[in-house]
Amino acid sequence: MADDNRRTVDAVRTACEVLDVLQRRERVGVTEIAEEVGLAKGAVHRHLTTLDEAEYVVNEDGHYRLSLRYLDMADRVKEMIGNYDVIAGELEKLAETTGEVAQFATEEHGWVTYVYKANSGSGVQTASSAGKREYMHSTALGKAMLAEMNDERVTEILDEHGTPPKTEHTCTDPSELQASLETVRERGYSLDNQENITGLRCMGMPLMNDEPRVFGAVSISGPVSRMTDERIESELSEALARSTNVIEINSKFA
Amino acid sequence: MADDNRRTVDAVRTACEVLDVLQRRERVGVTEIAEEVGLAKGAVHRHLTTLDEAEYVVNEDGHYRLSLRYLDMADRVKEMIGNYDVIAGELEKLAETTGEVAQFATEEHGWVTYVYKANSGSGVQTASSAGKREYMHSTALGKAMLAEMNDERVTEILDEHGTPPKTEHTCTDPSELQASLETVRERGYSLDNQENITGLRCMGMPLMNDEPRVFGAVSISGPVSRMTDERIESELSEALARSTNVIEINSKFA
DNA sequence: CCGATTCGTTCTCGGAGAGAGAACAGGGTT
DNA sequence: AACCCTGTTCTCTCTCCGAGAACGAATCGG
Numbered sequence: 185m186a187d188d189n190r191r192t193v194d195a196v197r198t199a200c201e202v203l204d205v206l207q208r209r210e211r212v213g214v215t216e217i218a219e220e221v222g223l224a225k226g227a228v229h230r231h232l233t234t235l236d237e238a239e240y241v242v243n244e245d246g247h248y249r250l251s252l253r254y255l256d257m258a259d260r261v262k263e264m265i266g267n268y269d270v271i272a273g274e275l276e277k278l279a280e281t282t283g284e285v286a287q288f289a290t291e292e293h294g295w296v297t298y299v300y301k302a303n304s305g306s307g308v309q310t311a312s313s314a315g316k317r318e319y320m321h322s323t324a325l326g327k328a329m330l331a332e333m334n335d336e337r338v339t340e341i342l343d344e345h346g347t348p349p350k351t352e353h354t355c356t357d358p359s360e361l362q363a364s365l366e367t368v369r370e371r372g373y374s375l376d377n378q379e380n381i382t383g384l385r386c387m388g389m390p391l392m393n394d395e396p397r398v399f400g401a402v403s404i405s406g407p408v409s410r411m412t413d414e415r416i417e418s419e420l421s422e423a424l425a426r427s428t429n430v431i432e433i434n435s436k437f438a
Numbered sequence: 439m440a441d442d443n444r445r446t447v448d449a450v451r452t453a454c455e456v457l458d459v460l461q462r463r464e465r466v467g468v469t470e471i472a473e474e475v476g477l478a479k480g481a482v483h484r485h486l487t488t489l490d491e492a493e494y495v496v497n498e499d500g501h502y503r504l505s506l507r508y509l510d511m512a513d514r515v516k517e518m519i520g521n522y523d524v525i526a527g528e529l530e531k532l533a534e535t536t537g538e539v540a541q542f543a544t545e546e547h548g549w550v551t552y553v554y555k556a557n558s559g560s561g562v563q564t565a566s567s568a569g570k571r572e573y574m575h576s577t578a579l580g581k582a583m584l585a586e587m588n589d590e591r592v593t594e595i596l597d598e599h600g601t602p603p604k605t606e607h608t609c610t611d612p613s614e615l616q617a618s619l620e621t622v623r624e625r626g627y628s629l630d631n632q633e634n635i636t637g638l639r640c641m642g643m644p645l646m647n648d649e650p651r652v653f654g655a656v657s658i659s660g661p662v663s664r665m666t667d668e669r670i671e672s673e674l675s676e677a678l679a680r681s682t683n684v685i686e687i688n689s690k691f692a
Numbered sequence: 693c694c695g696a697t698t699c700g701t702t703c704t705c706g707g708a709g710a711g712a713g714a715a716c717a718g719g720g721t722t
Numbered sequence: 723a724a725c726c727c728t729g730t731t732c733t734c735t736c737t738c739c740g741a742g743a744a745c746g747a748a749t750c751g752g
Contacts (some may be wrong), residue, residue, distance in 0.1 A: 191701095193739070194710085195739080196488045213728070223628045228728065230445060236445040237446060240454060250518065252544065252553060255568040255569030260464070262509070316510055469700080477741090478741050481741075483702085697749085699746100700746090704743090706741100713734100717729085
């Protein structure tokens with residue numbers, strides 16, 4: 185805390201921690217928050233009144249909760265993605281033709297950040313995982329993006345968040361992981377063999393803009409039984425390539 | 439600014455202003471933000487680095503934007519509403535049977551805050567207005583909720599945000615407005631006769647929990663041509679009453 | 693190819709304001 | 723009625739936030 189507090193605003197940092205608590209627990213009191221962030225009750229109270237006046241939180245007879253303004257903010261964020269509708273449409277098509285789950289994600293702060301999920305069968309987005317974060321080393325989406333980043337950034341990410349074993353198949357060795365990215369580049373897609381969730385096999389492809397820089401990735405995932413090598417190498421890789429291509433062309437990113 | 443800066447955290451307030459800018463403009467530079475909030479460039483930079491580390495904003499080669507984390511936060515907020523699915527389902531039904539637009543909103547910080555909008559015809563939520571805010575004095579939803587609040591709170595709200603004329607039909611006189619709320623209470627629903635948007639007529643009903651306290655309102659809106667007095671008094675008020683009833687029963691609010 | 697401009701980032705320093713902790717106020721409960 | 727919880731306010735000291743200037747890296751135009 186003493187190392188780089190001259191480069192950041194301490195009060196803002198704690199305000200963010202307060203918001204973090206409000207995300208986990210809904211309708212929390214001052215005392216509880218104060219305990220959780222390890223601050224004086226009075227100090228937390230000032231933070232909350234400030235956030236209340238700024239309309240980021242709401243005070244309901246003493247207890248606090250996140251404001252509904254975040255619904256609006258989420259819409260703004262979606263608009264920022266630019267070609268959100270193109271991506272959504274393409275993923276739905278992808279999910280329907282393959283009969284598997286198709287997803288789009290971006291890298292943020294060294295995490296795979298899910299943005300859109302299309303389930304086969306229904307056109308509706310079930311159990312919306314938008315905004316959820318996951319490790320990069322254990323997912324096809326993550327490895328697809330890592331493969332297109334420079335080595336420094338890759339190592340930076342890997343040792344910022346570590347490479348914990350999500351399942352018994354997770355590759356936890358950074359250098360081995362690093363090496364496997366070469367294969368991904370040659371082949372054009374990444375694979376996740378039950379490395380993040382047992383029973384789930386997943387393939388991912390990076391999305392590039394004209395810089396060229398990776399701005400996200402698309403994946404197809406399904407149970408190991410259906411995701412055979414043969415199917416991945418022909419049908420699925422072709423479908424995935426076609427979709428990423430459409431998205432890249434319509435991309436106004438950066 | 440000097441009056442109550444002892445009750446709020448100044449640094450947090452400015453951080454919120456920075457976030458406000460990021461909502462209006464996407465991908466902004468430090469200098470531009472600094473000008474907009476009227477702060478030194480260096481100071482804004484510190485705020486942004488702090489928000490970046492807290493993962494609330496993202497730094498893309500110098501320029502900043504909101505993080506995708508807000509997508510997740512929006513989901514949390516929806517979960518907090520508790521009976522979101524019940525409300526959504528009921529509104530869709532309401533929209534379908536009446537052929538008009540049905541909406542649900544809550545009061546926050548003295549604003550009508552839209553949460554769910556159901557369009558007739560399609561089951562999809564078009565042009566999602568979730569989280570958007572509107573004046574209370576000029577909308578049926580707002581007046582429905584005001585009618586169930588105590589007088590002090592009503593006057594507080596009315597002179598906090600004022601009662602500007604949104605159209606030529608808007609009632610801009612606080613005491614006149616206050617008086618009209620009595621009619622709303624007797625009748626059971628509020629009316630907006632092109633007071634917020636010209637050509638749009640709207641009726642609203644408050645939602646009460648068992649305290650009893652108002653926790654939101656439901657509205658039906660459509661063009662003046664279709665929203666006749668006769669239809670409002672019979673068909674629509676009945677449909678609305680039935681829907682609010684269902685929502686109130688399934689309400690786990692407070 | 694190079695000077696000038698403009699950006700983001702870092703530095704330094706003084707004055708303001710954030711946080712610790714105690715005191716206050718109000719509601720429930722025993 | 724005395725207690726024990728809340729949330730809220732107060733006071734004071736030492737920290738740390740913000741103004742402003744300086745730095746370094748890009749971009750642009752001649």
